[in-house]
Amino acid sequence: MKQLVIRAFGDADQLALVEAKSPTLATNEVRVKMHYAGVNPVDAKTRAGLGWGAAAIKDDLPWSPGLELMGTVLESGAEVSIHQAGDRVFGLLSGGCYSEEVVAPANALVAVPSSVNDEVAAGLALAGTTAWQGLTVHGNLAAGERVLISAAAGGVGHLAVQLAKDLGATVVALASPNNHEFLKELGADEVVDYHDRDQVRAIAPVDLLLDLVGGESGCQLLSVVKPGGRVITVPTITADEVIAAAKAAGLEARGMLKDNDTQQLAMLIKAVAEQRLTVKISQVYPLAQGAAAHRQIETGHTRGKLLLQGATD
Ligand SMILES: NC(=O)c1ccc[n+]([C@@H]2O[C@H](COP(=O)([O-])OP(=O)(O)OC[C@H]3O[C@@H](n4cnc5c(N)ncnc54)[C@H](OP(=O)(O)O)[C@@H]3O)[C@@H](O)[C@H]2O)c1
Numbered sequence: 001m002k003q004l005v006i007r008a009f010g011d012a013d014q015l016a017l018v019e020a021k022s023p024t025l026a027t028n029e030v031r032v033k034m035h036y037a038g039v040n041p042v043d044a045k046t047r048a049g050l051g052w053g054a055a056a057i058k059d060d061l062p063w064s065p066g067l068e069l070m071g072t073v074l075e076s077g078a079e080v081s082i083h084q085a086g087d088r089v090f091g092l093l094s095g096g097c098y099s100e101e102v103v104a105p106a107n108a109l110v111a112v113p114s115s116v117n118d119e120v121a122a123g124l125a126l127a128g129t130t131a132w133q134g135l136t137v138h139g140n141l142a143a144g145e146r147v148l149i150s151a152a153a154g155g156v157g158h159l160a161v162q163l164a165k166d167l168g169a170t171v172v173a174l175a176s177p178n179n180h181e182f183l184k185e186l187g188a189d190e191v192v193d194y195h196d197r198d199q200v201r202a203i204a205p206v207d208l209l210l211d212l213v214g215g216e217s218g219c220q221l222l223s224v225v226k227p228g229g230r231v232i233t234v235p236t237i238t239a240d241e242v243i244a245a246a247k248a249a250g251l252e253a254r255g256m257l258k259d260n261d262t263q264q265l266a267m268l269i270k271a272v273a274e275q276r277l278t279v280k281i282s283q284v285y286p287l288a289q290g291a292a293a294h295r296q297i298e299t300g301h302t303r304g305k306l307l308l309q310g311a312t313d
Helices: 041-047 051-057 118-138 155-166 177-185 197-201 215-224 236-248 262-273 287-297
Strands: 002-005 016-019 029-039 068-076 088-092 101-105 109-111 146-149 170-174 190-192 206-211 225-233 252-255 281-286 305-309
Touching: 002 287, 016 287, 029 118, 029 287, 041 051, 041 287, 051 236, 068 101, 068 118, 088 118, 088 262, 109 262, 118 155, 118 206, 118 225, 118 262, 118 281, 118 305, 146 155, 155 170, 155 177, 155 206, 177 190, 197 215, 206 215, 215 225, 215 236, 225 236, 236 252, 281 287, 287 305
Parallel strands: 146 170, 146 206, 170 190, 206 225, 225 252, 281 305
Antiparallel strands: 002 016, 029 068, 029 101, 029 305, 068 088, 088 109
């Protein structure tokens, strides 16, 4: 089987397509033919040697990126009863999804309803889980509250806009003007161009800021959070900086790291099947063109999600 790996940290050209042996199957695992793998900013940051992802794998190179996939079960270990050969599944893994075949714990994966297409399922797990946990588990968003979502047109943001709206919040979405119509269609109550400082200042007050950009941008948005309001800063690399600035401003603030919760995945895919949640897939690249996908995610201006394509049969 073919697999994209990095042998050293560096730019997108470090991604090399290699022939690899499919791993042996443990009794609690399934072998999955990958149809699509999600491409996320963390894949590119880890490839570049940055953040918690790189720290975790620095002694395990070569390494294959990819934290989410959709595919078909090829075979199941002896103790597995939840997924059988032929089942369509999706989910979050700890790496290695940029591979034609992936071996994964059966209980990490969730069935894909027949009404949900392969691409949509592949783009849902990481961004959907992050959006849901950021808004609810960490952000405690309640109906009637006003939430500001930065990077609202991106992978996490476009799902967060819809989930926040579904929770009964008033949603203020930050994006470049070319994404405003897209965000209104997803249900945003107000859309604001983050390049216009006066417009941004006029957003105040919000109960909750879901900061999906971090760093200087996260710090600048603190001034629109109401006194005693809440801040969830999602990019981990700059979390300490934003949390310190928020606390100094008298706000409640925390970072987060998404957790793999299959009940939440089942809830999210049900929302997609019932057409209450839309996953925008903006581009699909063949597995061999992983470097191009990484260059695109590194622009910081992707609308919705990017995928790598494995097998389609
Ligand atoms: N902690 C965790 O567990 C976790 C999980 C998932 C993601 N993350 C992190 O969360 C961040 C967002 O992830 P993602 O997948 O949604 O990223 P993404 O899809 O690459 O986000 C792209 C979006 O960012 C917007 N953007 C760029 N600069 C901006 C700015 N200064 N202000 C407002 N929006 C801006 C762009 O908007 P325009 O094109 O409209 O300009 C674009 O739509 C990344 O840093 C990622 O690593 C963390």
